[in-house]
């Protein structure tokens with residue numbers, strides 16, 4: 001008998017870092033250069049044959065970057081079991097905002113809106129340094145070593161990704177789902 005697991009995963013990060021593009025690439029295998037800001041929240045669903053016994057229904061919550069200043073995130077974050085926190089490698093301000101997004105995520109758990117992980121540990125989060133196809137105009141020399149940074153901030157892993165070139169998106173999601181499944 002196969003069991004089915006529904007996992008609510010948040011995709012968060014500043015405006016224009018590529019959250020919608022990563023999801024579109026991952027779920028629909030397409031990419032567009034055209035930028036249309038997400039309003040509020042969008043959803044996407046991806047089915048994964050996780051192992052012989054388990055099918056994972058991955059529900060991706062694509063939260064608008066501009067929502068960080070709104071008051072809806074506490075509602076959106078509810079019952080999430082994991083998060084992808086995205087920044088744009090070519091824009092330092094989006095990297096600096098990573099900490100704020102992560103703190104936001106963790107603080108919402110402290111307020112017990114997070115009910116899915118009953119043992120009280122923070123939900124697993126993976127850090128995505130997106131637009132790595134633009135590495136040549138990127139910040140790489142200016143960024144602190146992401147390995148140390150991500151460990152200090154409590155991320156379970158980090159990846160350089162590109163929605164344009166389809167780099168490392170599957171790996172990042174797999175890392176997150178592994179960590180969610182291990183936490184149960």
Ligand code: GTP
Nearest residue numbers: 016017018019020021033035038065131162163164
């Ligand atoms: P909000 O919805 O406003 O929060 O933005 P978002 O994070 O969803 O960003 P979105 O996916 O809409 O992408 C913003 C812009 O960056 C678009 O013009 C995309 O084409 C572009 N973009 C996204 N990912 C990549 C990438 O990996 N490489 C390159 N070169 N451009 C990208």
Ligand code: MG
Nearest residue numbers: 019020037038
């Ligand atoms: Mg978007």
